[in-house]
Every structure is written in C-alpha cells, then in structure tokens.
Amino acid sequence: MTDIDKAAVGAPTRTGEGLDARLLVVRGSFRLDVMLSAAPGDVVALLGPNGAGKTTALRALAGLVPLTGGHLRLDGEQLDAVPPESRPVGVVFQDYLLFPHLTALDNVAFGPRCHGATKAEARAEAAVWLERMGLSDHAGVRPRRLSGGQAQRVALARALATHPRLLLLDEPLAALDARTRLDVRARLRHHLADFEAVAVLVTHDPLDAMVLADHLVVIEDGRIVQEGTPAHIARHPRTDYIAHLVGLNLYRGEAEGHTVRLDGGPGITTEEDLTGPVFVAFPPGAVTLYRDRPTGTSARNLWRCEVAGLETHGDQIRAALTGELPLAADLTTVAAAELDLHPGATVWATVKAAQTHAYPA
Numbered sequence: 285m286t287d288i289d290k291a292a293v294g295a296p297t298r299t300g301e302g303l304d305a306r307l308l309v310v311r312g313s314f315r316l317d318v319m320l321s322a323a324p325g326d327v328v329a330l331l332g333p334n335g336a337g338k339t340t341a342l343r344a345l346a347g348l349v350p351l352t353g354g355h356l357r358l359d360g361e362q363l364d365a366v367p368p369e370s371r372p373v374g375v376v377f378q379d380y381l382l383f384p385h386l387t388a389l390d391n392v393a394f395g396p397r398c399h400g401a402t403k404a405e406a407r408a409e410a411a412v413w414l415e416r417m418g419l420s421d422h423a424g425v426r427p428r429r430l431s432g433g434q435a436q437r438v439a440l441a442r443a444l445a446t447h448p449r450l451l452l453l454d455e456p457l458a459a460l461d462a463r464t465r466l467d468v469r470a471r472l473r474h475h476l477a478d479f480e481a482v483a484v485l486v487t488h489d490p491l492d493a494m495v496l497a498d499h500l501v502v503i504e505d506g507r508i509v510q511e512g513t514p515a516h517i518a519r520h521p522r523t524d525y526i527a528h529l530v531g532l533n534l535y536r537g538e539a540e541g542h543t544v545r546l547d548g549g550p551g552i553t554t555e556e557d558l559t560g561p562v563f564v565a566f567p568p569g570a571v572t573l574y575r576d577r578p579t580g581t582s583a584r585n586l587w588r589c590e591v592a593g594l595e596t597h598g599d600q601i602r603a604a605l606t607g608e609l610p611l612a613a614d615l616t617t618v619a620a621a622e623l624d625l626h627p628g629a630t631v632w633a634t635v636k637a638a639q640t641h642a643y644p645a
C-alpha cells in the first residue's frame with residue numbers, strides 16, 4: 285500500500301460526511317495546492333518547515349484566505365462561498381486571541397452567542413466547557429490574569445462550545461513553556477479523542493503531531509510530500525525534512541538484492557531483498573565509530589568518514605559526519621572522549637545490515 289493509498293483511510297464517508305477539500309491558493313510567487321480529506325473523528329496534522337504553507341492551508345479552511353481554485357466541502361456542504369463567521373468552524377490560534385475585556389466565561393460564551401444562543405444559554409454552555417477544561421475556578425478571571433496554559437484551554441473551550449464540524453488548531457502549544465506544554469498536550473489529546481467532527485492541527489513539532497493526530501500530512505513548498513499514519517511516516521520517511529524530524533539517516537538509491545547503490549555514493553548492505561529505486565534509513569544510534577579501520581567486525585557496512593561537527597543531543601553526543609556517506613551518529617560522551625572526536629578527525633563508521641530499513645521509493 286502506498287502512502288497515498290493510506291490516505292484513503294481518512295477519506296470522507298460515502299454519505300459525504302467529513303472534510304473533502306482541494307485547497308489551491310496563490311499568494312504572490314507562493315502556490316499552495318493540497319488535497320485534504322478526513323472522516324468525522326479524524327485528527328489530521330499538517331506538518332512542515334517554515335513557509336511550507338501550513339498556516340495558509342488552515343486559513344483557507346477557515347475562510348480567512350480566499351481559494352484561488354479547488355473546492356471545500358464539509359459534511360457534503362460546499363463552503364467555498366460561505367463567509368468565515370458563518371462557517372461551522374472553530375479556530376484555536378497559537379496566541380489564544382481572547383478578548384482582554386471579557387472574563388474567561390464570557391470569552392467562551394461569545395462562541396455560542398454568535399451562533400444564536402441567548403445570553404443565559406451561552407453562559408450555561410460556557411460554564412460546562414470551562415468545567416471540562418478544569419477551569420471553573422477561573423470563570424470570572426480576565427485573560428491577562430490567566431497563565432498561558434489556562435488561556436489556551438479557554439481558547440479551546442471557546443472553539444468547542446460552538447460544536448464546530450471542523451476544528452482548526454494553529455500551533456496551539458507553541459507559545460507554552462515545556463511543562464505547561466506537556467499538560468496542555470495531554471488535555472488536548474483527551475478532548476480531541478472525544479471530538480466527533482474533523483480536527484486539523486498545524487504544527488512544527490513532530491511530537492505534537494505524533495501524539496495528537498491519527499493522520500499526518502507533510503507539506504513542503506506548498507505541496508504534500510507525504511501522508512499517512514504517524515507510525516508509518518516515522519518508519520518510512522520520504523524526504524530529508526521528515527527523516528530529520530524523526531531522527532533517521534535517509535538515502536535514496538537503486539536496490540539489487542541486499543545491496544543498495546546510492547546515487548553517486550557507496551553501497552549499503554540491507555536486510556531487505558529488493559529491486560529498483562528504494563529509500564534506506566537507519567537511526568544515528570545504529571552507527572558505531574572507530575578511529576582505526578576495524579578488523580573482525582561483523583557489520584556489513586563500513587565507511588570512512590570525517591567529523592564535521594559535534595553537538596549534545598539529549599544525554600548523547602551526535603556527530604555529523606561527511607565523507608563517503610554523510611551521516612549522523614550518536615554516541616555516549618565517554619565514547620566520544622575515548623575516541624578523541626573533534627571536527628576534522630577521521631573515523632570509520634559501521635552499521636549492521638539488520639539495523640537498516642529499506643523500502644520502495
């Protein structure tokens with residue numbers, strides 16, 4: 285099954301429920317052209333580097349940026365021409381965008397009120413949502429007295445209180461510090477699991493995407509370069525950007541049996557027996573480094589490299605290597621000291637065939 289086949293898992297149902305969109309937006313020299321489909325209950329994450337077009341896609345779904353072409357259907361209804369305020373869409377922005385002069389309760393009540401509820405109904409609904417967010421005690425508080433995590437929970441309550449058929453989240457955790465982020469991520473996961481409509485999340489952070497979404501859409505330069513489940517994408521990256529995100533060395537070449545000949549580079553011996561264009565990936569932790577050419581190693585892959593740079597990576601040292609094969613290798617601080625690694629040092633890198641993973645390109 286290809287990645288595009290896998291996308292069908294999140295396709296709208298035959299009754300037309302869910303999201304079915306082709307977003308074509310031209311802004312100056314930038315062109316976004318992405319197809320998005322999702323069934324009710326799906327959480328889709330748009331992931332990609334700066335300037336890839338994620339926010340433009342989200343704003344197009346919200347109606348804040350007009351479509352240059354394509355279509356946008358939600359639960360069978362054509363939304364292209366529906367103004368943003370009339371769309372059944374809830375939006376949560378990175379910087380919350382709460383009304384500073386309204387209390388938390390009235391911020392949340394604003395959503396239902398705009399959708400026609402009476403003041404009393406809207407406030408009753410808002411109280412329920414604040415309670416679900418664990419914020420009943422803060423109902424009378426204005427935004428400037430809320431922490432970042434609390435403000436983001438109010439913003440989420442405000443979006444959910446309108447019972448949107450499409451929930452859009454633009455980098456919802458980006459403004460939070462690491463600890464708050466953990467807490468809000470866990471809560472968000474819980475609320476998204478209960479959410480019965482389609483949710484689309486924009487993020488830079490692979491962890492947010494992996495934890496929160498069941499379908500990832502990776503956008504680079506206005507186009508979808510890969511989509512599928514988080515587990516599939518983490519194991520089968522198809523671009524350097526994704527490989528880097530999930531922490532893998534990635535190469536492209538031509539397989540003949542257990543050997544993959546890289547374009548203009550050396551061969552890699554792999555576990556898989558394949559023929560034709562393939563990707564080969566292996567984690568930096570699978571690389572063993574030696575200062576002298578090792579003898580008697582059972583590893584099938586051996587390359588002569590040069591250390592280009594060293595940086596700490598968690599409790600490990602990550603070495604960037606150039607030479608026969610550019611690669612990243614992780615080693616302990618003790619090992620790095622024993623090998624006397626420094627930029628410019630020559631090293632030999634080995635990787636066992638069993639630790640590589642090859643798959644058709």
Ligand SMILES: Nc1ncnc2c1ncn2[C@@H]1O[C@H](COP(=O)(O)OP(=O)(O)OP(=O)(O)O)[C@@H](O)[C@H]1O
Pocket residue numbers: 311312314332333334335336337338339340341488
């Ligand atoms: N108002 C605008 N007018 C013209 N071009 C714009 C406008 N806003 C954004 N762009 C361009 O559209 C492209 C996509 O931007 P967008 O903000 O959608 O990317 P992104 O993936 O969300 O990036 P980031 O992660 O940095 O937010 C960029 O090249 C940007 O320069």
